[in-house]
Amino acid sequence: MHREALAGNPNPSRHLQALHFLGALARINKLRARKSPPSRRATALGGRRITRAAYAAMAVAAGPRRAWSRAILLGLRRNSIAKPFLIKKRILKPHRELRDVGSRAEELRRLLPGARRMEFGSLLDETLNYIHHLTAQVGIMQKIADSLCK
Amino acid sequence: MSSRRLRSRQSSSTRITEDQIIELVSKLQALLPESRIRGNDRVSASKVLQDTCNYIKSLHREVDDLSERLSQMLATTEMSSAQAAIIRNLLTQ
Numbered sequence: 001m002h003r004e005a006l007a008g009n010p011n012p013s014r015h016l017q018a019l020h021f022l023g024a025l026a027r028i029n030k031l032r033a034r035k036s037p038p039s040r041r042a043t044a045l046g047g048r049r050i051t052r053a054a055y056a057a058m059a060v061a062a063g064p065r066r067a068w069s070r071a072i073l074l075g076l077r078r079n080s081i082a083k084p085f086l087i088k089k090r091i092l093k094p095h096r097e098l099r100d101v102g103s104r105a106e107e108l109r110r111l112l113p114g115a116r117r118m119e120f121g122s123l124l125d126e127t128l129n130y131i132h133h134l135t136a137q138v139g140i141m142q143k144i145a146d147s148l149c150k
Numbered sequence: 151m152s153s154r155r156l157r158s159r160q161s162s163s164t165r166i167t168e169d170q171i172i173e174l175v176s177k178l179q180a181l182l183p184e185s186r187i188r189g190n191d192r193v194s195a196s197k198v199l200q201d202t203c204n205y206i207k208s209l210h211r212e213v214d215d216l217s218e219r220l221s222q223m224l225a226t227t228e229m230s231s232a233q234a235a236i237i238r239n240l241l242t243q
Contacts, residue, residue, distance in 0.1 A: 018240040046221035104199035124174035141216035147236040148223045
């Protein structure tokens, strides 16, 4: 069932992520082109749309096997901007200087979509996968930005 | 009823063993940007989790910043002409 086994490609999920994001970007760009001239507000809105597209691309590439990707896709389907990571000025609980693994795990559960009630071992596993796709997404966006610069 | 602490109550149906947790923690440690400096020195699980949280937060910020940048660039650049270059760039890893 692994995508990697199906394609001869060493990294099909990453390509899927890149192409999905690029397609979304093209759609967003098309929407923007209809409403010209671009206002400052439109640019800010475009930024949020692009952020949403970024997480959608990650979730699609990860597939429905992951709690975090399901949480993202569900949140997008409800047409709501997923709160945990799109509201920048979020006030977290006061940070206690505990070395306790438990409290660190709690913070991780707040950061990871769909991880609220997750058992510790699964939490670590999900985190690894999430970071994998997140770093891939940053790389994709960086490459696109570089290409657009030239 | 799930226990959230590292030393979870060992029931006969525990899916993930403590050894597997140790392995996952070390895999996380290897991913962190700090590991380039620390090398393979063992770090406490609590520190790994703390660094992981910080890393995820910084990655979220990067995605936000890049989204802003892309939004501004798309407003000024014609994307269709750059598409071939973008795709070529993306698909050659």
